[in-house]
Each structure stands twice: as structure tokens, then as C-alpha cells.
């Protein structure tokens with residue numbers, strides 16, 4: 001069976017992907033520096049699957065250590081999740097974002113080349129569609145103008161991977177453009193565990209529900225949308241993780257670059273998220289309406305046809321599932337992975 005290296009695999013999306021890969025019979029190696037995650041994640045993944053996971057504490061920028069990891073293991077494909085991802089922080093610390101996100105990508109590509117590994121899947125983002133493209137987004141649209149350094153790192157990394165594949169005809173690259181992953185594994189054992197004040201909507205809602213935050217501020221209600229609040233394509237993290245299994249199956253038989261949107265194709269507004277969370281979980285979310293958040297687009301959602309046509313993948317979970325599973329994780333782990 002093939003062995004998949006998950007760089008940044010202890011994080012939110014990586015840990016859910018590890019579970020789905022293990023349950024599909026793949027061997028998994030996780031390499032993470034735990035800058036935004038905890039080693040406890042590895043135990044939880046093993047508990048859920050009953051399988052063992054080889055884990056390395058390593059900074060993916062550290063070429064010597066990554067090279068050693070490739071020497072010690074026969075790796076068939078890499079999934080590159082290792083990145084810094086907080087949009088606001090990237091505005092304050094652009095150089096750290098460019099250094100971490102781009103350097104990890106280059107290090108992985110150099111080690112892959114040296115060790116003859118020809119398959120890579122990259123965690124990209126809907127953010128690369130930028131401000132110009134109309135919704136719903138389709139994969140052949142040109143990458144747009146981003147409003148922050150985080151987004152630009154994704155644009156640049158897509159370009160780097162495309163150029164690498166042009167130069168090495170045996171390289172197989174899949175760029176997965178995620179929309180808005182939320183929810184948690186149905187077991188409640190793994191989920192999203194942001195450090196400090198959450199930037200993203202769903203973890204903030206969950207922390208209000210569990211009493212860690214007093215109230216949610218909904219950023220803007222004067223957008224040109226049905227209820228005036230922004231609309232996003234929220235996708236259950238387990239559906240997203242299953243998309244990676246399909247992409248791994250695909251990447252082995254392919255050459256060159258292929259891009260897939262991973263979203264549901266259906267947008268929901270911030271107000272709809274809050275109302276669904278309240279109704280499904282029978283809990284009130286204290287909230288107020290505030291100013292728009294700089295850089296937010298009114299709407300972002302996928303056309304998800306290509307992933308269905310080419311990968312045979314589509315989402316299965318509903319918004320109610322996403323809200324229920326988020327709450328199940330948060331109430332069982334009020335402080336995330338920390339006691």
C-alpha cells in the first residue's frame with residue numbers, strides 16, 4: 001500500500017485527512033512542527049482509526065531534517081498542508097508568511113526531486129480567485145488580486161508548482177482550492193482548535209456556545225446579499241478530507257497539473273450559520289451586528305462540477321451536520337486539545 005506524507009498533518013484539515021486515508025488503507029506519515037497544533041492529535045487519530053501513525057516533529061523549512069525523513073521512508077505522495085493561515089496576521093507579519101509558506105513548498109519540492117517522489121497535492125484556497133472573478137468560481141478562471149499576503153502566498157505557491165510540473169514532465173500536481181471548511185469528525189475526538197481569539201466564524205460561534213467568548217460580532221449587514229450578511233461555501237471537514245483521498249487516487253495516474261474546487265456549490269449567509277447552529281444544537285448564540293471586516297468579499301462559492309466529473313467526489317454532509325459536529329467536538333473539548 002502507498003505511503004502518504006502529510007506535511008502539516010497535525011492541523012485541522014490534515015488530521016481529518018489522515019483519518020480518511022488510514023480508513024481507505026493508505027499508510028500515513030505526519031510531519032509537523034506543532035506551531036498551530038498539538039502532538040495529542042496523533043493519539044486521537046490513532047484512537048479513531050485503530051491504526052498507528054508515524055509522526056515527526058519537524059519544521060518543513062529545515063531541509064536537512066526533511067531530507068532525512070525522505071531517506072528513512074519510502075514516500076509515494078506528499079500532501080502539503082503546512083502553512084500559516086491567519087489572514088489578519090499575514091497583514092501584520094507578511095515576511096513571516098512568505099518565508100514559511102513559500103519555503104516549506106520549495107523544501108518539499110527539492111526533497112521530492114532528490115528522492116524521486118513525483119506526486120504532490122497542495123492545500124490551496126478559494127482566496128486565489130481574488131476580487132475580480134464572479135461567483136460561482138470555476139477552475140479555469142485566472143487567479144485574481146488578493147487582499148492580503150496570505151492569499152498571495154497561495155497564488156505564488158500555485159505558480160511555483162505549475163512551473164515545477166512544466167519542467168519535470170513526470171511530476172503530478174493537484175491543486176485543491178478549499179472553500180470554507182467547518183465541522184469536526186463525527187466522533188468528537190478531533191476538530192478545529194485555534195490558538196487565541198478565533199479569526200474564523202465557526203470556531204468563534206463554538207466558543208461563544210461553550211462560554212469562552214461573550215458574544216459574536218457579525219461583520220456587516222449591508223452587503224448586496226439576500227439578508228445583507230456575507231455568503232460563503234461552507235464544507236464539512238470530513239467531506240473535504242474524503243476529497244483528498246479521491247485526489248490521491250487521481251494523482252498517481254496523472255501527470256502535469258490539475259486544479260479542483262472543493263466546496264458544496266451552495267452558499268450560506270453568516271446569519272443562516274448562526275440560526276442553524278442555534279436550532280440544531282438548541283443553544284443561543286449571543287450576537288451583535290458590527291462594521292464590515294476589511295478585505296471581506298460579499299460572496300464566495302464554488303462551482304463543484306469538475307471534482308464530481310473527474311474525481312467522482314461530491315459533498316454528502318449538510319449544514320446541520322456541520323453545526324452538530326462542531327458543537328459535539330467543542331462541548332467534549334472545551335479547551336481544544338489542551339486540558
Ligand code: NAD
Pocket residue numbers: 007008009010011012013014031032033034035036037058059060061080081082083084085100104123124125126178179180181
Ligand atoms: P492548521 O493551522 O490547523 O494546520 C496547518 C498545520 O501546519 C499546523 O499543524 C501547523 O503546526 C503546521 N505547520 C505550519 N508551518 C509549518 C512548518 N514550517 N513546518 C511544519 N509544520 C508546519 O490549518 P488548516 O486549517 O488545517 O489548513 C491546512 C492548509 O489548508 C493550510 O495550508 C491552509 O492555508 C489551507 N487552507 C485552509 C483553509 C481553512 O479555512 N482552514 C482554507 C483554505 C486553505
Ligand code: UFG
Pocket residue numbers: 085087125126127128151178179180199200201202204216217218219220229230231232270293296300
Ligand atoms: N465573520 C463574522 N464574525 C466573526 C468571524 C467571521 O461575521 O467573528 C464572517 C466574515 O465576515 C465572513 C464569514 O463570517 O463573512 C466567514 O468568515 P471566515 O473568517 O470564517 O472565512 P473567510 O471566508 O473570511 O476566510 C476563509 C479562510 C481564509 C481564506 C478565505 C478565502 O479562512 O483562509 O476563506 O478563501 F483565505
